[in-house]
Amino acid sequence: SVLLYQKPNRDICQSGTSLKIQCVADSQVVSMFWYQQFQEQSLMLMATANEGSEATYESGFTKDKFPISRPNLTFSTLTVNNARPGDSSIYFCSSGTGLSYEQYFGPGTRLTVL
Amino acid sequence: QQQVRQSPQSLTVWEGETAILNCSYEDSTFNYFPWYQQFPGEGPALLISIRSVSDKKEDGRFTIFFNKREKKLSLHITDSQPGDSATYFCAAGTQVVGQLTFGRGTRLQVYA
Numbered sequence: 001s002v003l004l005y006q007k008p009n010r011d012i013c014q015s016g017t018s019l020k021i022q023c024v025a026d027s028q029v030v031s032m033f034w035y036q037q038f039q040e041q042s043l044m045l046m047a048t049a050n051e052g053s054e055a056t057y058e059s060g061f062t063k064d065k066f067p068i069s070r071p072n073l074t075f076s077t078l079t080v081n082n083a084r085p086g087d088s089s090i091y092f093c094s095s096g097t098g099l100s101y102e103q104y105f106g107p108g109t110r111l112t113v114l
Numbered sequence: 115q116q117q118v119r120q121s122p123q124s125l126t127v128w129e130g131e132t133a134i135l136n137c138s139y140e141d142s143t144f145n146y147f148p149w150y151q152q153f154p155g156e157g158p159a160l161l162i163s164i165r166s167v168s169d170k171k172e173d174g175r176f177t178i179f180f181n182k183r184e185k186k187l188s189l190h191i192t193d194s195q196p197g198d199s200a201t202y203f204c205a206a207g208t209q210v211v212g213q214l215t216f217g218r219g220t221r222l223q224v225y226a
Contacts, residue, residue: 030211042203096210098210
């Protein structure tokens with residue numbers, strides 16, 4: 001399996017500010033994914049991040065709003081630009097070993113935008 | 115259009131009973147179906163998964179039944195325990211460590 005760590009585990013910010021969420025894997029992984037989960041709801045895939053290439057964004061998510069970096073095979077950051085109250089949710093990173101289909105999730109970062 | 119559907123939205127069972135959680139999907143290219151268990155304040159934890167080449171997968175008290183023709187699957191939790199109370203998500207994917215499409219979840223409550 002893969003262990004994923006996220007920092008911070010929660011954050012509160014003012015509207016219009018930006019914040020970074022970090023995700024670290026305990027081993028090298030090819031793909032990292034970022035998901036958004038609103039309270040008590042489903043997980044929505046935001047983007048796929050592979051090392052050395054630009055992230056691929058799903059419909060409804062843009063690079064300008066949620067830039068993602070993937071500088072190496074164990075690390076990724078998600079930035080939330082110009083945060084709005086509607087961005088208040090939990091953000092998860094996920095990945096897998098690549099040896100099987102299994103995918104694992106980090107503990108999440110709970111963001112509250114005031 | 116929702117690609118992965120789950121029912122019921124919430125389910126209550128007594129300790130020792132079998133809980134049955136249902137899932138269906140639209141896209142016939144999906145070939146991998148994991149179930150995740152999520153407790154409040156935590157990330158989803160992989161519980162059990164099945165590939166479309168199988169029709170059943172068992173792991174302790176958790177069993178997935180898969181019907182490819184009808185594009186349906188179900189998670190059976192036998193001898194349910196209060197500690198099983200959580201939200202269960204059915205997801206679907208098409209490749210090794212690929213994108214997953216999630217259902218909206220079933221909230222399970224097990225009473226002692």
